[in-house]
Amino acid sequence: MHAGELVCVLGPNGAGKTTLVRVASGLLEPSAGSVELLGVSLTDPKRTRGDVARNLAVVEQMQEHALGFSVRDVVAMGRAPHQGAWMRTSEDDARVIEDAIVRCDLVALADRPAHALSGGEQKRVAIARALAQEPKVLLLDEPGAFLDVRHQMELYELLAAEVKERGLACLVVMHDLNVAAQFADRIVLMKAGRVVAAGSVEAVMTWRTLKETFDADLYCGVNDLTGTRFFLPMRASTKPSGERDG
Numbered sequence: 001m002h003a004g005e006l007v008c009v010l011g012p013n014g015a016g017k018t019t020l021v022r023v024a025s026g027l028l029e030p031s032a033g034s035v036e037l038l039g040v041s042l043t044d045p046k047r048t049r050g051d052v053a054r055n056l057a058v059v060e061q062m063q064e065h066a067l068g069f070s071v072r073d074v075v076a077m078g079r080a081p082h083q084g085a086w087m088r089t090s091e092d093d094a095r096v097i098e099d100a101i102v103r104c105d106l107v108a109l110a111d112r113p114a115h116a117l118s119g120g121e122q123k124r125v126a127i128a129r130a131l132a133q134e135p136k137v138l139l140l141d142e143p144g145a146f147l148d149v150r151h152q153m154e155l156y157e158l159l160a161a162e163v164k165e166r167g168l169a170c171l172v173v174m175h176d177l178n179v180a181a182q183f184a185d186r187i188v189l190m191k192a193g194r195v196v197a198a199g200s201v202e203a204v205m206t207w208r209t210l211k212e213t214f215d216a217d218l219y220c221g222v223n224d225l226t227g228t229r230f231f232l233p234m235r236a237s238t239k240p241s242g243e244r245d246g
C-alpha cells in the first residue's frame with residue numbers, strides 16, 4: 001500500500017479478506033512472507049507496540065465496547081500511543097479527539113455509554129477512535145456493515161478525504177461493489193486465499209473478472225451522472241449473452 005491510496009479488498013465469503021487484515025495488523029502470524037510497516041518488519045525486535053500503534057490503526061469486523069466508558073472516553077483511547085506514561089490529555093489530544101467525534105457524526109452521542117449504542121453507532125465510535133490515533137496506515141474490515149446509506153457514504157467520503165488530505169494509506173475490506181467502484185484508487189479481488197486481480201476499477205471490475213471471483217452474474221453498467229461503474233446482480237434465470245461491461 002502507498003501513502004494517499006485507498007485500496008478496497010473484495011471477494012466472496014471465506015476468501016481470506018479478514019485473514020489478510022489480521023496478518024497485516026500483526027494479529028496473526030503469516031505462514032509465509034512478512035509484513036513491513038514503513039519499511040520495517042512488524043516482527044523486527046526494534047519495533048515496540050507503541051511504535052506500531054502510532055502508525056497503524058485497525059477497525060475489526062466486530063466491535064464491542066467495554067462497559068463503563070462514554071463515547072468520548074473510547075475515542076480518547078485512540079490517543080494512548082501518543083501520550084506519555086501518565087496518559088495526560090494535552091490540548092492537542094483534546095483537539096484531535098473532538099475532531100474525530102465531529103467527523104464521525106458522534107457529537108450528539110459523545111456522552112452516552114458506548115456499549116449501549118446501536119451496531120452502526122458503535123462502528124462509528126470504533127472508526128473515530130482509529131482516526132484519533134492519527135495513523136499513517138488504517139485497515140478497516142467491513143466498516144460499512146450496519147451503517148445506513150447516509151452514514152455509509154459519509155464514512156467513505158471521510159476516508160477518501162483522510163487519504164487525500166493527510167496522505168493516509170487506507171485498506172478497506174468490503175462487500176459493496178458499487179461503493180468500491182466510486183471510492184477505490186485500487187481494487188484487490190480475492191478468492192480462496194489468493195489475489196485474483198488487482199488494479200484500477202476499470203481494469204479489474206469487469207464482468208468477466210467479477211464472474212470469476214464471485215461465480216455470480218452481474219450486469220455491469222456506467223452511471224451517466226458520475227461516469228463510474230455500477231453493478232446489478234441478476235437472477236440465475238437471466239442468462240447473460242456474453243460480456244456486458246460498460
Ligand SMILES: Nc1ncnc2c1ncn2[C@@H]1O[C@H](COP(=O)(O)OP(=O)(O)OP(=O)(O)O)[C@@H](O)[C@H]1O
Nearest residue numbers: 011012013014015016017018019020061173190193
Ligand atoms: N481462526 C481460524 N482458524 C481456522 N480457520 C480460520 C480461522 N479464521 C478463518 N478461518 C478460515 O479461513 C478462511 C478465510 O476466512 P476469512 O475470515 O479471512 O474470510 P473472509 O474473506 O473475511 O470472509 P467473509 O466475507 O465471510 O468475512 C475461511 O475458510 C475460514 O473458515
